[in-house]
Amino acid sequence: MNNKKTGNDSHFESANDDAVAKSSSAPSQFEANSAMDELRAMVIPSSSLAAMGLEAAAKKNLPSGQTLGDALKSFIRQLTDSLSQVANDLSSLEVRTFSSDDMSQVHYDLNSGKFIGPVKPRALTRISLDGDTDIVVPEKGDELDETLWAAHVSMVKEAQATRAQFIGSMAEMATRLIALFS
Amino acid sequence: MDQGQAHIEQAIARLNHFADGWMPGEGPRAKSLDTPAKSPEDALVEALERINAPQAKGLLDPLQSSREEFDAFVRRVRELVSYYAVIETTSDGAVIARTLVGWTGDFKSLWRRDLTPEQVRLHERNVRAALARRAVLIRLMSVISASAAKIALRLATPGAQLLVLPALWQFIRDVIEELRRAEAQGAR
Numbered sequence: 603m604n605n606k607k608t609g610n611d612s613h614f615e616s617a618n619d620d621a622v623a624k625s626s627s628a629p630s631q632f633e634a635n636s637a638m639d640e641l642r643a644m645v646i647p648s649s650s651l652a653a654m655g656l657e658a659a660a661k662k663n664l665p666s667g668q669t670l671g672d673a674l675k676s677f678i679r680q681l682t683d684s685l686s687q688v689a690n691d692l693s694s695l696e697v698r699t700f701s702s703d704d705m706s707q708v709h710y711d712l713n714s715g716k717f718i719g720p721v722k723p724r725a726l727t728r729i730s731l732d733g734d735t736d737i738v739v740p741e742k743g744d745e746l747d748e749t750l751w752a753a754h755v756s757m758v759k760e761a762q763a764t765r766a767q768f769i770g771s772m773a774e775m776a777t778r779l780i781a782l783f784s
Numbered sequence: 785m786d787q788g789q790a791h792i793e794q795a796i797a798r799l800n801h802f803a804d805g806w807m808p809g810e811g812p813r814a815k816s817l818d819t820p821a822k823s824p825e826d827a828l829v830e831a832l833e834r835i836n837a838p839q840a841k842g843l844l845d846p847l848q849s850s851r852e853e854f855d856a857f858v859r860r861v862r863e864l865v866s867y868y869a870v871i872e873t874t875s876d877g878a879v880i881a882r883t884l885v886g887w888t889g890d891f892k893s894l895w896r897r898d899l900t901p902e903q904v905r906l907h908e909r910n911v912r913a914a915l916a917r918r919a920v921l922i923r924l925m926s927v928i929s930a931s932a933a934k935i936a937l938r939l940a941t942p943g944a945q946l947l948v949l950p951a952l953w954q955f956i957r958d959v960i961e962e963l964r965r966a967e968a969q970g971a972r
Contacts, residue, residue, distance in 0.1 A: 671946050677862050684865055688888050697891040705879040705896050717894055724895075750895060753904040757883065757891045760908070764915050765889030768868065770808060771922045775861075778929040780947050782936075 676702060681776040688769060692731065697752040697761050699725040725754040729762070786913070787967075789920050795959035796927045799952060802828065803931035808836050808938055824958035831951040836939045850957070861925045864918055865921040871914045873907040881907040885915065928952045 700721045702708050708719035724746050726738040740747050746754075802825055810829075869885040880903045883893040896903075931952055936945035 636887045670851065670858070670949065671943075673855065673858055674946075677858060679861065680865055684887055691888045695889060698893070700892070700894045701897050702894055703897050705882070705894065708894060708960055710884065717892070718823070721894060729805070749901055749904060750897045752901065753881075753893070753899060753907070756904065756908045757893050757911070760911055760915070761885075761889055761891045764885075767891055767919065768915075771919060771926070772865070775922050775926045778926045778933070784932045 695729045697758045699726045795956045803934045828955045835947045850954040854950045854953040873910045
């Protein structure tokens, strides 16, 4: 069923992105090694972390002085906690689209889970587990242009395509790590 | 899949093969590419035999840098658990889009006003490629963990799994470097 609704900006309340605050980042040794170009290409660029306001939070929980065993056990706890949280939050998939006239003035606030700065919420798609879909777009007078709508639709498709694989691979990694210590 | 990911996939396949077949005291079963240098499998066998030796503790220095790199790798993977992906696309030096992908697979995207369809496609490709890379990274962590567990069961050293992990990381590195060398030679 496809249920299209219209609404205004109030539909774009913050999502629960508290998990961001648990991030960690320590690129120095890893990025300094030129032999690891392929692997390095896979990590989040630190400039993006800074732009998104994630870097400070990343450093907050940076494990320092931990042994590898401690770090892995701590990682397993983090993984299992996150998987438990995900299990309670799988009832729907949300894709939100915003636009800005000045991207350089926008950062992501970890606590509120919102983009802060000159941004406008433009579209929200929520797909429920039973397949019901809610689409929220701006009210008349603040119309969504076709290109941005196409951008939103492309992200919806990507989210649908990757979600199952993503959660499955995280669960598998947790299983393998737990087996390592059992 | 880009070349870097293809190299990692090949390294993963060789690690799986090695972990399934190797026993202490045996040589490697997988054959390396045609190169006069010591193969990654040979180097891994040597590292594992050192770990398995009673006096192993004092002989692990060769793996020190691998251990530090593996620590950094673990921290990177932990980042993915905290926030799966932050993907930014720039065009002509200006940011055109940023997408955050959260743990539940939800997407939040911020786009520049006055987008062109080409810019949308560019970011779309960027997002897809970034997510594919993260999937490979997670798979690599899974395979290294599983291989360490398998190999540690065959070793006499208590807590061997933690000693094996950097050796497996070094193996992945060695295979990737070997593949790059082979490609460089082939291109000449």
